[in-house]
Amino acid sequence: MGSFYVENFGCRATQADGAAIERQFRERGLERAGAPGEAEIVVLNTCTVTAAADQDARAAIRRIHRENPGCQIVVTGCYAQRAPEELAVLPGVARVIGNSHKHQLAQLALAHSAAKAGLLWEHSAWLKPCPDTEQAGGFVPLTKLTACDQRPAANDQRLVFVSDIFAHTELLAAPVFDAASERTRPNLKVQDGCDNRCSFCVIPYVRGQSRSLKLEAVLREVDALVASGYREVVISGINLGRWGRDLAVSHQPSAIRKSARQMRFEDLVRSILERTSLEKLRISSVEPMDWSDELLRLVAESPRVAKHAHVPMQSGSDRVLRAMHRKYRPWHYREKILRIREAMPTAAIGADVMVGFPGETDADFGETRRMVEELPFTYLHVFTYSARPGTPAAAMRNQVPVQVARERNRMLRELAAAKKQEFMRSFVGKAVEAITLSTFECERTEALTSNYLKVRVTGRHEANRWIRVLVEGVEDGTLLGRDWA
Ligand code: SF4
Numbered sequence: 001m002g003s004f005y006v007e008n009f010g011c012r013a014t015q016a017d018g019a020a021i022e023r024q025f026r027e028r029g030l031e032r033a034g035a036p037g038e039a040e041i042v043v044l045n046t047c048t049v050t051a052a053a054d055q056d057a058r059a060a061i062r063r064i065h066r067e068n069p070g071c072q073i074v075v076t077g078c079y080a081q082r083a084p085e086e087l088a089v090l091p092g093v094a095r096v097i098g099n100s101h102k103h104q105l106a107q108l109a110l111a112h113s114a115a116k117a118g119l120l121w122e123h124s125a126w127l128k129p130c131p132d133t134e135q136a137g138g139f140v141p142l143t144k145l146t147a148c149d150q151r152p153a154a155n156d157q158r159l160v161f162v163s164d165i166f167a168h169t170e171l172l173a174a175p176v177f178d179a180a181s182e183r184t185r186p187n188l189k190v191q192d193g194c195d196n197r198c199s200f201c202v203i204p205y206v207r208g209q210s211r212s213l214k215l216e217a218v219l220r221e222v223d224a225l226v227a228s229g230y231r232e233v234v235i236s237g238i239n240l241g242r243w244g245r246d247l248a249v250s251h252q253p254s255a256i257r258k259s260a261r262q263m264r265f266e267d268l269v270r271s272i273l274e275r276t277s278l279e280k281l282r283i284s285s286v287e288p289m290d291w292s293d294e295l296l297r298l299v300a301e302s303p304r305v306a307k308h309a310h311v312p313m314q315s316g317s318d319r320v321l322r323a324m325h326r327k328y329r330p331w332h333y334r335e336k337i338l339r340i341r342e343a344m345p346t347a348a349i350g351a352d353v354m355v356g357f358p359g360e361t362d363a364d365f366g367e368t369r370r371m372v373e374e375l376p377f378t379y380l381h382v383f384t385y386s387a388r389p390g391t392p393a394a395a396m397r398n399q400v401p402v403q404v405a406r407e408r409n410r411m412l413r414e415l416a417a418a419k420k421q422e423f424m425r426s427f428v429g430k431a432v433e434a435i436t437l438s439t440f441e442c443e444r445t446e447a448l449t450s451n452y453l454k455v456r457v458t459g460r461h462e463a464n465r466w467i468r469v470l471v472e473g474v475e476d477g478t479l480l481g482r483d484w485a
Pocket of ligand 1: 202238
């Protein structure tokens with residue numbers, strides 16, 4: 001029996017892909033090693049959302065090759081899809097498998113191991129991918145692997161498996177379990193890809209068109225998690241609010257089929273509530289224009305949906321939003337956030353905000369800062385723009401100097417920290433419900449409230465239990481409290 005190790009970088013979606021890759025290896029009888037240094041096959045599941053993410057992946061490849069020179073390094077994920085040639089030349093890399101072929105990853109990696117053992121040999125030479133790789137014959141299908149009794153040469157050719165991502169409709173999905181909350185809140189990816197073309201974003205080019213896990217498959221996964229004892233499940237995607245738009249009418253329940261309308265994200269939320277016994281559903285990021293009245297009503301009215309809305313904002317400047325090709329204007333965004341707050345007075349409301357987009361002036365940034373000040377955010381994810389090769393924004397003039405962008409980032413982070421602190425303080429002296437995580441520290445147990453606040457509760461409590469907590473104070477970005485049964 002062989003061993004494998006998957007190291008993930010980047011967002012939840014990438015981690016969900018990583019979990020699905022682990023499932024592929026396990027189904028083929030391989031065992032998960034405890035560390036990359038102990039594995040025969042090490043998969044690096046990369047991110048490419050910033051230049052720093054690329055750098056992290058390259059550094060990890062070098063580290064793993066140094067620590068475990070005998071292992072087969074397989075590089076996959078968004079960086080592998082975007083620039084396979086950069087990765088294939090790094091020492092120790094045996095396979096570069098883009099998102100286009102991730103669903104076959106274990107098969108491709110094991111075919112390589114078999115080739116090394118003299119069972120199979122790949123006749124094709126080194127393949128340099130190009131944008132229209134498929135037509136250029138760049139993709140090496142598995143059918144090209146043939147039985148052969150000739151051992152591969154010592155200078156074994158490395159291979160790249162990347163083809164046009166837009167030609168692919170597969171969706172990898174397996175629940176992800178955080179190390180910190182391993183026994184509490186699995187994350188289930190139900191959608192992948194994106195049909196938008198935000199000018200700064202490389203994701204559509206590396207993840208392809210929007211596609212959804214079919215309703216019945218989602219319900220099966222949720223049921224399986226519930227049967228295993230999980231109480232809260234987080235559903236996520238690259239553009240989660242677009243879930244269902246690609247599903248054929250024939251895949252829909254008869255009530256929807258009659259009216260023959262496309263399925264929508266609200267249908268998924270309602271179905272999970274009606275057809276599973278999941279105790280708490282948490283929805284991850286949903287674009288502002290996908291927060292329909294119906295979705296808001298479902299989230300606000302059901303006690304089984306966490307009171308949490310993450311709504312990407314990116315900028316408060318109309319000019320910048322237009323240049324970003326975002327599909328809403330600042331006033332649309334403001335209106336959505338105020339409606340969410342009105343419907344859920346104590347909900348967590350979070351946003352992604354980008355600073356330093358090309359051409360962002362002090363005045364543009366001032367509009368973003370004002371919007372952040374005025375709107376009832378309880379936390380923010382602040383990103384500094386990073387030029388991604390091939391995106392329209394990377395070719396724009398007026399790139400903002402790094403120092404200016406950093407300073408804007410610092411200002412927004414400070415503002416966000418102050419808003420979060422104020423939000424947390426508003427719960428002191430009140431009782432909140434939270435789910436215990438699996439971490440203990442100094443005789444306190446960490447738990448998470450429905451509105452996304454960490455609370456450290458006195459005493460040791462078993463993981464994955466609902467507890468009622470009396471909030472007594474705020475310290476280091478978390479609430480402090482005691483069990484208040
Ligand atoms: S909505 Fe925009 S930022 Fe988000 S994944 Fe799609 S293209 Fe990228």
